[in-house]
Amino acid sequence: MERIDNFKTIVDKYNIIFFDAFGVLKNYHGLVPDIERTFEYLKEQNKEYYIVTNDASRSPVQLASSYHKMGLHAITPDRIISSGMLTKEYLYLKVYDGIVAYLGTEDSAHYIESLGLHPMPVSEVNASNIDNVNALLFLDDEGFDWARDLNIAVNLLRKRTIPAIVANTDDTYPATISDVSIAIGGLANMIESIVGKSFIRFGKPDSQMFMFAYDLIREYRPISKKEIVMVGDTLHTDILGGNKFGFDTVLVLSGNTLPQDVNTRINSTGIVPTYICDTAVVKNDI
Amino acid sequence: MERIDNFKTIVDKYNIIFFDAFGVLKNYHGLVPDIERTFEYLKEQNKEYYIVTNDASRSPVQLASSYHKMGLHAITPDRIISSGMLTKEYLYLKVYDGIVAYLGTEDSAHYIESLGLHPMPVSEVNASNIDNVNALLFLDDEGFDWARDLNIAVNLLRKRTIPAIVANTDDTYPATISDVSIAIGGLANMIESIVGKSFIRFGKPDSQMFMFAYDLIREYRPISKKEIVMVGDTLHTDILGGNKFGFDTVLVLSGNTLPQDVNTRINSTGIVPTYICDTAVVKNDI
Amino acid sequence: MERIDNFKTIVDKYNIIFFDAFGVLKNYHGLVPDIERTFEYLKEQNKEYYIVTNDASRSPVQLASSYHKMGLHAITPDRIISSGMLTKEYLYLKVYDGIVAYLGTEDSAHYIESLGLHPMPVSEVNASNIDNVNALLFLDDEGFDWARDLNIAVNLLRKRTIPAIVANTDDTYPATISDVSIAIGGLANMIESIVGKSFIRFGKPDSQMFMFAYDLIREYRPISKKEIVMVGDTLHTDILGGNKFGFDTVLVLSGNTLPQDVNTRINSTGIVPTYICDTAVVKNDI
């Protein structure tokens, strides 16, 4: 574990950089100040980069567009790898027809129809269509009535033996500087425990997330895991997952892990990043 | 483990009978058919009985009144021991002043004010009063907006180091013949796991529930645990708790445990009742 | 939560004091220095006291004798309430005949025969006697071959639907100033998770432990929970259990909870003692 003063050192050392989104590139205020300098330097140095995010609430096109609105134009849809993309691949490979019920917004369910499947908010599942429901997706904590629809989801899984897929493994996400919100991953954990069945989860720290990103690159050029570094603000997702997959890892202190807690947290969890750096911002040499 | 044909055998054998409520005396339709015969026989034989229930949604007076409305007059408030009563005792002994925030209906919070404490629905907790909140109660799954108020509860527990008390340990309760609803115990488990703190739970199978009932009787006459039998429909609460406390136990098959599943469930959980009986109804001799 | 300088304040305030043993009265070196002064003062002030311990490895007579050898004569067998005593009561009330298999030393199983049951080390369970085994006890981490006997225990519980009782809920215990040892409670957790059955646990923080102690006193005089204080070094057992039962609680910093960690631990667990005091030693007034 090495302390790094300037994120430039990291860019200079690796050919490919994977960034977590929230807590690394942006936070509740908007972009992390001066983060655009990092992308300028990446371009200058001809380095590759990807955003690897547990965000299944929107499509890569929508996610990229939100960066553009904040003034960061370097992040294009093809640079974004989300847990939603793994959910989509799962449906493509494993669910052949029928209704796919979901908890989330309409935006989060945007791709279901394009796979020839019938998306249906959980609220519309009833006795007349339940036998045609072939999967249940946990996509987003918004877009539905928790009390009504979490109960429908529980009863759907008690009556139908179908896969339940969680497209975001986070328990909570930061809502304001002082508050968090329960994420769809937290709600899914409750329902999995209640119904006693095994859910399928996509998202860091699970390896499949990193493999999906790694594969995208290997399609056009050979790479080794040693060329890649994962940059994140959360020990249990970004760093644990990156380490397990075999990547070097950088913990930044601009999000979930606060500077005053970093040593305690590393010791108590046993999750050790290769580097620690205050932010992912490249500072100009003086 | 012994199969019993007529619940009369149980009444003849023990001096005091503890009944679970839901699945034993009543279900979604109303009373279990002919259950009043059991209470007539108990009276005839001069046997004592108590209802020991994980129900914190209403006071003993309100619970008794609901039996009266269904036509069962033998159940008076002094016969009812609920997890809500343990929560009340906890507040009396351990919380001296200030606000007690709660998730549940106004009915479920009825006793807080009588203890000299200030009850407040979680929805009303805000920056101006949060420092006066000295406990958080999980009372009922109804009476609040899940999405809004579960998030407020998470942030309250992140900001304040206060006891969180769960007045009902059940994950779900039966809502109709085919559907269950998520109970406040299930919601509390999710929040405990998210905030990583240790909650205090009252309700079967916890011993404190049985001790509270046992103590009520000992106040007016000496008894031994061997005189008491616990009757319930759920292995994990009624039977496990009763066994652990040292009571003999009767599993009835009129609720959560179905006749066709009973052997599998006992073997897979390792929770063995002293007796199994179809229902808690005393059949007339022929 | 109040900081107390001299444990004398506590003795002056309560009529009955419950002490945890390890980390409060003794540690790996022997007695906590000057702890005998506390017992002199208790006697002077005519206060009652009990040792409430998750120690099922020896009988109260043997435990008391170990204090006498260290020079503390105030602790007599009738002052000691151990999780082993609850296990004994369980066997008395719920297991009527046959073999009681156990993991532990011969000392830890000393009382089984006096109940008219046949104690048998797990190592002696085999095809010829397995059908007569009516309970499995987890008593001590010593006295058996872990690799051989933990495997026998797993297979015993797969073949026989019998109660499994854990007489010590601790995961580990301090072995030297720098090292811990895995306790029988930790081994039992592993086996419970492997066989998927529900074990019965006796020991703090479970209420039954406190009730057993509370009842001993009530047999000879009426008391209220408000007269009793629980003194311990561990938030998750002594303090959580004492709080839940309705006692006031004192966290001492001479054992599991170190002075430099106390605030972090209280905030991260949400378990709040009524008082914090460096040790349970009564200091002389100056």
Place this chain on the structure above:
Amino acid sequence: MERIDNFKTIVDKYNIIFFDAFGVLKNYHGLVPDIERTFEYLKEQNKEYYIVTNDASRSPVQLASSYHKMGLHAITPDRIISSGMLTKEYLYLKVYDGIVAYLGTEDSAHYIESLGLHPMPVSEVNASNIDNVNALLFLDDEGFDWARDLNIAVNLLRKRTIPAIVANTDDTYPATISDVSIAIGGLANMIESIVGKSFIRFGKPDSQMFMFAYDLIREYRPISKKEIVMVGDTLHTDILGGNKFGFDTVLVLSGNTLPQDVNTRINSTGIVPTYICDTAVVKNDI
């Protein structure tokens, strides 16, 4: 979910077949009777196959040799993908120098030295070398003294913030027709829970296991996940993992999942194989 009478149907339908080892190809008696016919047919039809096994106790060369001794010569070392190989890759990528402590046999640790690292049984870790220990591996349940060495492992992880890698995710393995043994995965779960740190696990159902196999094939020819089927006897590892990775799956009833339990297990776990087939044996057409 489709019932298949003859495993030949599966071979005819897919280009590449992944087999679990224990319960599919072999059991405690030796080879599954007639399983060699399956490999003859695979060869005849020019189909590819791999053994994907949570077995880190021996090298692929040793594992292949054990099949040869039983008379199955079709399984060569290059056909075997074990969780031990992932552990080796992790050490290669992430541990640069120093001592790698391990729990297991010398055989299970065979590859550590070839990576330029210093393998050391946990029993030899002591105050003089502990600061040079840079990883702890859980490899096999044999080859060490459980009571002594599990305690050393706990204290090693309390003192050093190093990665703990579990090379086999199974809790137990079948030891005889009626008995199981606790596997190193079960022991590792206990220690992870005791020390409260996050371990790294390699083995089914984790995706990284399937990816490693998938990648081996892609190195010499392009494939799609649709061409591959995973054959296993265990819902929670082979089938859950295969499904999640996007493969079709076959549950065989010659191992962990018994014919009389299969429907109950699928419904209670929610893990649904694409096909169910009695065994992986190709039956001759009549």
